[in-house]
Amino acid sequence: MDTSRYDILVGVDGSASARRAADWAIAEARRHTGSSLTLVLINDDPARESYARQAVAEIAARCGEAQPSLEVGHEVAEGHPIEELVRRSSTADLLVLGSRGHGPVADALLGSVSVGVARRTSCPLVVIRGEETEQRGEVVVGVDDSVRSEAALEFGFTCARNRAAELLVLRAMARHPQARQARSGREAPSERVEHDLAKRLERWGAWFPNVTARRIDVDKHPVTALLEISRGADLVVVGRRGGGGFGGLMLGSVARGVLHRASCPVAMVPESGDQE
Known part of the structure; x- marks a missing residue:
């Protein structure tokens, strides 16, 4: 192309x-x-x-x-x-x-x-999606612990740069109550994920130095979190699939919930070679 x-x-x-x-x-x-x-x-x-x-x-x-x-x-x-x-x-x-x-x-x-x-x-x-409104200056990108989030992150950073908007990087992980209480001497998987995400955001931030990116972590189902944050956003960006918190986003009622209930336009970003 x-x-x-x-x-x-x-x-x-x-x-x-x-x-x-x-x-x-x-x-x-x-x-x-x-x-x-x-x-x-x-x-x-x-x-x-x-x-x-x-x-x-x-x-x-x-x-x-x-x-x-x-x-x-x-x-x-x-x-x-x-x-x-x-x-x-x-x-x-x-x-x-x-x-x-x-x-x-x-x-x-x-x-x-x-x-x-x-x-x-x-x-x-x-x-x-949503009603016609004035630009709010916020682009949201949903991420998980999967490398498949990289395409969505690139698209989100690009959209934020082109709009001179703030980028909100949303990581939503609905944890089981018992999992929140579990503690051990070893590093928990969630801590490793957080560390990896921080490194990924640092790398993308270096490539897009003019974009202000703010990370938001919430303990909610991803679709619930996306729908809530979409009320104040210009655009919500998600990857087509995910291996963690956004896993199965493009399947069944979850996909329909995002596409049909978000309060702003929704961008679905495929990975390279990710066609079904």
């Missing part, structure tokens, strides 16, 4: 949620040199063709008016929404989706599609 470009792909329909996704993508494009924006509406019913073309053209015109210097492309594509968006994600740097839709092609952006795409996308996926 051409590193001098930053290609943003937005899945749209004719809904207000899709327009918000496009607006968010425009703001993100302004933060990257060499950005391009492609709007795609996946249509699986020939009877909807006229509506689909009109809907995507209207959103493209809106984007062009908002950012005249931005390269904006748009098209209607045939196929299954999940399969087509996953396929196109392999040539994009970022994929953006609204959280809900309406109208003849609303099914293309329903929650089940967002979850399906999140499981398999090749590039980071942002699902636009």
